[in-house]
Amino acid sequence: MSERKPIEVAVIGGGCAAITAAFELTRPEHRGKYHVTIYQQGWRLGGKGASGRGPADRIEEHGFHVWLGFYENAFRLLRECYRELGRDPQTCRIADWQDAFQCSPLLGVTERSEDGSWLEWMAHFPPGEGLPGDPLTETNPFSVRSYLVRGAQLVGTLLRSCQAQANAEARARREGETSERERSWFRLASPEQIIEQLPNLVKYGILATTAGLVEAVRALETVLDALPRVPDILAVELLDAIGSNARRQLEVLAENDDEIRRVWEIVDLVLAILRGIIRFGILYDPRGFDSINDYECREWLRLNGASERSLDSAIMRGLYDLAFAYEDGDFRRPRLAAGQALRGSLRMFFTYRGSLFWRMRAGMGDIVFAPFYEVLKRRGVRFRFFHRLENVKLAPPSRLAAGERPHVAALEFDVQAEVVGDGAYQPLIDVRGLPCWPSRPDYSQLVDGDRLRREDWQFESYWDRRKVGAKTLRVVDDFDFVILGVGIGAIPHVCAEIVARDSRWADMVRHGKTVATQAMQIWLREDMNALGWPYPPSAVSGFVQPFDTWADMRHLIPEESWPVPPRSLAYFCCVLPDSVPLAARSDSGYPAQRREEVRSNAIQFLNRDIRHLWPKAMRGPEQFRWGLLVDPTERQPPTEAAEVDEKRFATQFWTANVNPSDRYSLCLPGSPKFRISPLDNTYDNLTIAGDWTDCGFTEGCVEAAVMSGRLAAHAVSRLPRLEDIVGYDHP
Amino acid sequence: MEERQRLKRQDPDRTGPIRNWSTVFRNPESQEASDSGERTGPTESRSGGGFSDSVTGTVKLAYRVVDENIRLGQRVAQQINDRTYDLGTMRSDFHDVTERTLRSLTDLAALWLQMLGSLIGVARPAGPSEPEHTGHRGAAASVDVDSTQPVRIRLDLQPRARDAGLTVYALHALDPASPPLTDVGLEPVKEDSGVHIRLRVPPAQPPGQYSAVVVDATGNPCGTLAVRVGEPAGEPASTS
Numbered sequence: 001m002s003e004r005k006p007i008e009v010a011v012i013g014g015g016c017a018a019i020t021a022a023f024e025l026t027r028p029e030h031r032g033k034y035h036v037t038i039y040q041q042g043w044r045l046g047g048k049g050a051s052g053r054g055p056a057d058r059i060e061e062h063g064f065h066v067w068l069g070f071y072e073n074a075f076r077l078l079r080e081c082y083r084e085l086g087r088d089p090q091t092c093r094i095a096d097w098q099d100a101f102q103c104s105p106l107l108g109v110t111e112r113s114e115d116g117s118w119l120e121w122m123a124h125f126p127p128g129e130g131l132p133g134d135p136l137t138e139t140n141p142f143s144v145r146s147y148l149v150r151g152a153q154l155v156g157t158l159l160r161s162c163q164a165q166a167n168a169e170a171r172a173r174r175e176g177e178t179s180e181r182e183r184s185w186f187r188l189a190s191p192e193q194i195i196e197q198l199p200n201l202v203k204y205g206i207l208a209t210t211a212g213l214v215e216a217v218r219a220l221e222t223v224l225d226a227l228p229r230v231p232d233i234l235a236v237e238l239l240d241a242i243g244s245n246a247r248r249q250l251e252v253l254a255e256n257d258d259e260i261r262r263v264w265e266i267v268d269l270v271l272a273i274l275r276g277i278i279r280f281g282i283l284y285d286p287r288g289f290d291s292i293n294d295y296e297c298r299e300w301l302r303l304n305g306a307s308e309r310s311l312d313s314a315i316m317r318g319l320y321d322l323a324f325a326y327e328d329g330d331f332r333r334p335r336l337a338a339g340q341a342l343r344g345s346l347r348m349f350f351t352y353r354g355s356l357f358w359r360m361r362a363g364m365g366d367i368v369f370a371p372f373y374e375v376l377k378r379r380g381v382r383f384r385f386f387h388r389l390e391n392v393k394l395a396p397p398s399r400l401a402a403g404e405r406p407h408v409a410a411l412e413f414d415v416q417a418e419v420v421g422d423g424a425y426q427p428l429i430d431v432r433g434l435p436c437w438p439s440r441p442d443y444s445q446l447v448d449g450d451r452l453r454r455e456d457w458q459f460e461s462y463w464d465r466r467k468v469g470a471k472t473l474r475v476v477d478d479f480d481f482v483i484l485g486v487g488i489g490a491i492p493h494v495c496a497e498i499v500a501r502d503s504r505w506a507d508m509v510r511h512g513k514t515v516a517t518q519a520m521q522i523w524l525r526e527d528m529n530a531l532g533w534p535y536p537p538s539a540v541s542g543f544v545q546p547f548d549t550w551a552d553m554r555h556l557i558p559e560e561s562w563p564v565p566p567r568s569l570a571y572f573c574c575v576l577p578d579s580v581p582l583a584a585r586s587d588s589g590y591p592a593q594r595r596e597e598v599r600s601n602a603i604q605f606l607n608r609d610i611r612h613l614w615p616k617a618m619r620g621p622e623q624f625r626w627g628l629l630v631d632p633t634e635r636q637p638p639t640e641a642a643e644v645d646e647k648r649f650a651t652q653f654w655t656a657n658v659n660p661s662d663r664y665s666l667c668l669p670g671s672p673k674f675r676i677s678p679l680d681n682t683y684d685n686l687t688i689a690g691d692w693t694d695c696g697f698t699e700g701c702v703e704a705a706v707m708s709g710r711l712a713a714h715a716v717s718r719l720p721r722l723e724d725i726v727g728y729d730h731p
Numbered sequence: 732m733e734e735r736q737r738l739k740r741q742d743p744d745r746t747g748p749i750r751n752w753s754t755v756f757r758n759p760e761s762q763e764a765s766d767s768g769e770r771t772g773p774t775e776s777r778s779g780g781g782f783s784d785s786v787t788g789t790v791k792l793a794y795r796v797v798d799e800n801i802r803l804g805q806r807v808a809q810q811i812n813d814r815t816y817d818l819g820t821m822r823s824d825f826h827d828v829t830e831r832t833l834r835s836l837t838d839l840a841a842l843w844l845q846m847l848g849s850l851i852g853v854a855r856p857a858g859p860s861e862p863e864h865t866g867h868r869g870a871a872a873s874v875d876v877d878s879t880q881p882v883r884i885r886l887d888l889q890p891r892a893r894d895a896g897l898t899v900y901a902l903h904a905l906d907p908a909s910p911p912l913t914d915v916g917l918e919p920v921k922e923d924s925g926v927h928i929r930l931r932v933p934p935a936q937p938p939g940q941y942s943a944v945v946v947d948a949t950g951n952p953c954g955t956l957a958v959r960v961g962e963p964a965g966e967p968a969s970t971s
Contacts, residue, residue, distance in 0.1 A: 005735070007738060123946060185763070283752050284752075285750075286750060286751045287750050288750030288751065288752065289750070290750055304948065405739070407737070407739075474733050475737060476736075476737050480737075480738040481738065482742065677746045677747060679743045679745070679746040679747075680746055681740055681741075681742050681746075682741065684739040684740045685737070685739065685740060694747065696748040714743065715741060715743060718741070718743075720741075722744075722745070728748050729748050729749040729750075730748065730750070731750050731751070731752050
């Protein structure tokens with residue numbers, strides 16, 4: 001009797017979705033039923049989340065990666081991975097998932113004042129009960145009551161942030177200080193101190209009672225709780241009355257008080273959301289928030305009474321920045337499907353557990369993909385690096401049996417490099433006991449490696465088609481099922497046959513737009529306080545283009561190996577406009593051209609704009625102190641007298657993420673309905689995985705990718721159960 | 732050698748998420764994740780529970796902060812309603828805000844009463860579409876107005892409002908520059924169980940909408956009184 005062979009699954013890609021699918025299919029409960037091979041171009045896993053170690057072991061990433069506290073699926077799987085990995089804390093400083101992440105509850109948005117200066121508004125979000133990835137039976141954020149309670153918490157957060165800033169400014173005025181950036185606010189960071197300051201909240205106690213907000217909001221809670229017993233029109237009338245009365249009260253005050261204005265903007269938006277949920281019948285629509293996905297988010301809010309001031313508020317711009325929601329990277333075209341925007345906002349603000357944001361204590365490659373790589377290897381997953389998928393070949397229709405569905409007949413790869421001795425490529429390096437990914441391949445493991453290094457083969461570039469061979473995998477012989485985990489940007493190139501024959505795939509590609517991004521990281525020899533930024537480590541959004549988001553990442557410096565450690569580390573990122581059209585694949589100079597564009601953007605930004613956040617980083621009106629930058633090859637910093645100009649920026653790290661597979665997935669109005677689910681069985685041996693699929697959370701992020709990977713695994717194996725994919729079934 | 736057959740994926744039970752609110756927000760117990768053998772939650776921590784406990788413990792304090800803030804706001808509102816503050820000692824901006832608060836509470840009161848009435852199953856007070864409930868339980872209200880300008884009066888009372896002990900305080904306009912109408916009163920009319928409205932509008936009173944809450948003998952709101960002074964744009968003058 002022949003032993004049943006395992007089912008061969010070819011997983012294409014090494015990003016979050018692909019790795020998740022492999023992790024699910026190789027669980028012990030499957031008892032070896034599935035044998036997985038991961039095919040990855042280049043030398044490292046990670047996709048858009050890849051990172052590497054460069055000079056001085058500095059971490060070099062695609063951009064600023066942060067995990068949100070509502071990433072239930074992603075945290076659950078990562079926690080399981082670390083548990084299975086079982087690293088020894090005596091020898092590895094990141095042994096457990098709680099070593100890998102730290103809470104980041106401070107979120108900032110910036111806005112331009114009328115006099116042209118930039119104002120920052122920092123909000124400290126309270127802890128959410130439990131930890132992300134905990135079983136839902138213990139603390140379940142998915143209930144109407146939980147949403148309402150967390151909504152009240154959010155209001156309290158906003159009031160405290162406003163009050164703290166007001167206290168700081170009042171103290172500054174009393175003490176005759178001219179600085180607008182008191183650090184006193186975070187002395188109120190503990191709840192006990194906040195309670196002590198409550199008598200000072202009279203001003204905002206009035207705010208809470210002005211226009212009868214307290215009484216009316218309590219009534220509103222009753223109304224919401226009583227729905228659908230209470231007629232919708234009554235609830236809408238109450239909301240209208242709250243809104244109109246509150247607006248009359250607060251717009252007068254808001255003219256002269258930034259803090260009240262910010263709170264009012266959020267109150268206005270929340271009222272518009274509640275009004276819209278009722279008017280559009282979302283609570284009763286079986287499509288939930290999907291029913292309004294044809295609307296642009298701001299358009300929908302405007303329809304429901306949000307003021308123009310609120311729609312252009314810093315918080316709204318920050319949300320769009322977080323999602324890179326600018327079509328073609330054009331800042332004049334912010335576009336986000338309203339339904340997903342609401343779903344995402346609800347999940348982000350009201351279902352986070354532990355902290356709103358969670359930062360990684362090393363590069364995302366080190367924290368996420370290295371542990372998964374090690375666990376998957378132990379489970380018997382095979383890795384084929386330097387394999388670039390070129391074509392998914394379908395079986396000819398003429399050769400299909402009666403009733404047989406179309407299917408993948410072959411997978412065609414370019415082999416970018418071969419491993420010496422025909423062994424498996426060992427991709428990780430050791431950084432003081434921590435397994436990490438390098439920023440460049442280990443050429444010593446590659447056949448003809450010296451030549452590949454001299455000729456600077458760009459293994460991760462769409463425009464570098466150099467190869468050492470080709471390989472074709474055939475169905476039945478080499479694989480049974482395919483999980484296609486590449487980015488949506490790569491689909492037209494690798495699935496040209498499917499796109500040409502299948503109108504749904506053509507629609508998915510046409511509507512599933514992406515945006516390129518740009519990022520830079522700079523290491524500085526002075527700390528943030530010395531540069532004029534008074535706040536604790538935080539992430540700030542809504543700033544000026546071309547780098548509207550920046551994050552203080554000083555916590556990563558000890559992870560690196562600097563001879564003289566920098567005092568601060570800043571990450572910047574933003575969309576990269578498609579002002580330069582995507583070049584033909586034969587244009588090998590295109591990536592360098594875009595990278596030069598980003599370098600130029602960075603220099604201009606540091607000379608012209610960073611002064612608003614770091615006023616002491618400037619030598620003159622539009623002259624950045626280039627000597628602040630730390631060169632990883634220098635043992636001694638330049639002297640004050642040394643001529644240091646913008647050429648020094650070349651020692652830092654920047655990137656133009658223009659590869660089709662690296663482009664960020666957008667959720668444009670009207671687009672979600674064209675997405676295809678990993679569960680779709682049109683091609684009965686192929687499934688797709690990625691944040692661009694119809695995965696239940698149709699926005700580009702780690703959580704969507706992990707959900708999609710879990711769905712792809714279910715498509716193959718019926719596990720995990722769909723009910724166990726947290727948040728998949730959600731309005 | 733046995734020839735290997737091409738494997739085909741089975742059709743899944745469904746290919747999309749469930750978006751229906753009532754189906755999704757079910758009991759937490761039914762959303763228990765597949766058992767991974769990992770014990771997690773507030774007590775889980777490699778450092779003996781400190782990390783998780785400190786995170787979840789501060790949540791309770793955060794809830795207390797929110798509750799304290801709401802209670803403080805209610806205390807201020809109650810003081811305003813009881814008129815226990817001394818205006819003369821308040822800062823001018825607080826005075827203005829307080830005045831506006833009173834007006835907004837008045838404006839909201841009518842709608843609030845409608846909502847409360849719906850929730851407890853009491854018939855709603857009259858809106859423009861239900862003329863048969865206008866006024867005091869269907870009985871006419873008599874009006875005694877002393878004014879040199881056109882005046883339009885609207886009185887909305889709960890059906891349960893008693894005739895005796897109805898009180899209305901000063902009628903306020905939205906514009907803080909407009910002085911309130913203080914010479915106003917409500918009196919029961921024994922003969923027909925109606926109510927008599929007495930109002931004097933000073934000659935120099937700025938045109939506009941003025942309103943106030945009507946309270947009963949126990950101090951509970953039971954209606955609203957709204958007065959429009961002067962001609963609104965495009966509308967003929969009338970007295971009602």
